[in-house]
Amino acid sequence: SQPFINISFFQPQSFLMTGIPGLEAAHGWISIPFSSMYAVALTGNCLILLAVKRTHSLHQPMYYFLSVLALCDVGLSLSTLPSTLAVLWFNCHVISFHTCLIQMFFLHSFSMVESSVLLAMSFDRFVAISSPLCYASVLTNNVIIRIGAVIVAREILSLFPGSFLLKRLNYCPGKILLSHSFCFHADVMKLACADITVNILYGLYVVLSTVGIDSLLIVISYALILHTVMGLASPRERVCALNTCVSHILAVLVFYIPVKGVSMIHRFGRHLFHIVHALVAYVYLVVPPVLNPIIYSVKSKPIRGAMFRVLRGKDQS
Template sequence: MSVSNITATHPAAFLLVEIPGLEHLHIWISIPFCFAYTLALLGNCTLLFIIRSDAALHDLMYLFLAMLAAIDLVVSSTTLPKMFAIFWFRDREINFYACLVQMFFLHSFSIMESAVLLAMAFDRYVAICKPLHYTTVLTRDLITRIGMAAVLRAVTLMTPLPFLLRRFHYCQGPVIAHCYCEHMAVVRLACGDTRFNNTYGIAVAMFIVVLDLLFVILSYIFILQAVLHLASKEARYKAFGTCVSHIGAILSTYTPVVISSIMHRVARTVAPHVHILLAIFYLLVPPMVNPIIYGVKTKQIRDHVLSLFRRKDV
C-alpha cells in the first residue's frame, strides 16, 4: 500500500467533546479551571525564575525542582488552552496531526515527570541514608545522565504511537470522547486490529506508573528505617521535614492517575463526565499544587518570594 493511501484513511481533523451532560455549566466550570491554570503558570514560572537567578539555589535538589516545574508547564500548556477554546468558543475541531502532536507531548512529559519524581526520591534517600556520600554520589554528571535518561525513555516509549495511529482507518467517526487527544480515546475510533495499541498502551502505563511508584515506595521504606534510628526526636522531625514537599508532589501527581485508572476498570457505570473531570484534574492539580508545596515548605524559596514582595512594597 502506498503512503498516499495510508494517509488518506484518517480524517483531516477530529472533534473533541465538551463535558457530556454538563454543557450548560461549561462557562462556570471553566472559571476555576482557568484560575488553577493561571496559578500553575505563575507558580512554576516564579519557581524557575527564582532557581535560575539565585546562585544559592543551584544545588541538585533545586535542579530537580526546576525540571519538575518545566515539565508541569508543558503538560498543562499542551492541553488546557485548547480546552478553554472548547469551553468558551466551542472550537472543538483539532487537526489530525495537531492531535497526534498534543498526544505525544502530553504522554511524553507525563512519563518524564514520573522519572523526575523517582529521581527526587533517590535524592532524598541518599541525603538521609548516605549523607556523607551525598556529594560524591549525586554529582552534576549523574544528574545530567538522569535527565537525559528520563527524556530518552519518554521519547522512545511514545514515538511509536503517532505512527501506529496514522496507519488506521477511522470508521467510527471523527468525534473523540475526550476534551483532549488521549491515546486510548483516539484508538477507540479506529477500525481494524487495535490489539497491539491496547496492549502497548497498558504495558507502558504499567511499566511507568507501577515500576516508578514501586521504587519511590522502596526509597521511602529505607528512608523511614534510617529516620527511626536517629537518636533525637528533633533530628527525626527535621529529616521527615525534608521529605514532606516531595511526598506532597508524589500524592498530587499519582493520586488522580490511580483514581482514574480504578474508575475506568471498576466503576464502568460512572457517568462519562466523571472520567473527563478526573483527567482534567490530573492536568491541573500537580502544576498548581507543586509550586505551592515547595514554596511553603522550602525555606530558601519562601524567603526569596517574600523578598520579591518586600521590594515591590518599597
C-alpha cells in the same frame, strides 16, 4: 469467483472534542475556574524556575530536580490549555488528526517525565538522609545531567511508537467524538474500527514500564528512608529528617493518585457517567501543576523566600 474484499482505509481529518458532558450551557462560567487554575499553575511554576535560577544558594540537586518538575508542569499545562479553553471559551470543538497526535505525544511525555523526576527526587532524599556527608560527591552536576538524559531518552523511546500505532488504524467515518477536550492515547484508539490489541498492549507496557516502575521504586526508596530514619538515635533527628521529605511525599500523592484514577477509569469504568471520566481527567492534568508550587512554597522556606524576592525584584543570593 473470488469473494469481494474491502480494502478501504479511512483516517479522519479531524476529531471533535468534548467539554464537560451535560454542562455545555455553563461552559462560559466553568471556564473561569479553569482559566484561574491555568494562570496559577503557569505563574507558580514559572516563579519556581526564576527563583532557582536567580538564587545561587538554591543551586543544589534537590532544587534542580524541583526546577525540572516545575518545567514539566508548565509543559503539561500548555499542552492542554489551548484546546481546553477553545472548547470552553469559543465552543470550538474541532482538532485536526495530526494536531491531536502531537498534543497526545507532548501531554504523555511531560506526564511520564514528571513521574521519572519524582523518582529522581526520592533518590535525592534517600542519599541526603542515609549519606549526608557523601551527598555532594554522589549527586554531582554531571550525575544530574546524566539522570536527566536517561529520563528524556526513556520517555521518547517509550512514547515515539504511539503516534505511528494510531496512524496505522482504520477509523470509522462517523465515529470522531473524543471524550475530553484534549487527546489521550486510550481515548483516540477507541475510535478505530479495527483490531486495537497491539495498541492496548503497547499502552499497558508504557504505563507499567514508566509510571508503574517509578511508583514501585519510590515506595522502595521511602521504605529505605524510613529504615534509615528509625535508626537515628534522637527523636528530634528523626522528625527533622522526615520533615525534609514532606513536600516530596505530597507531590507524589498529588501526581500518582489522579494518574492511577485515570488509568483505572479508562480500563474498568466504562459504566460510569461521562462527567466522571471528564472530571478525573481534568484533575489529573490541572491539579498537580496548580498544587506543586503551593506545596513547595509552603513547606520549603528557601523556595518561599526566593519566590518572594523574585516578586519584589530584589537581588538574589
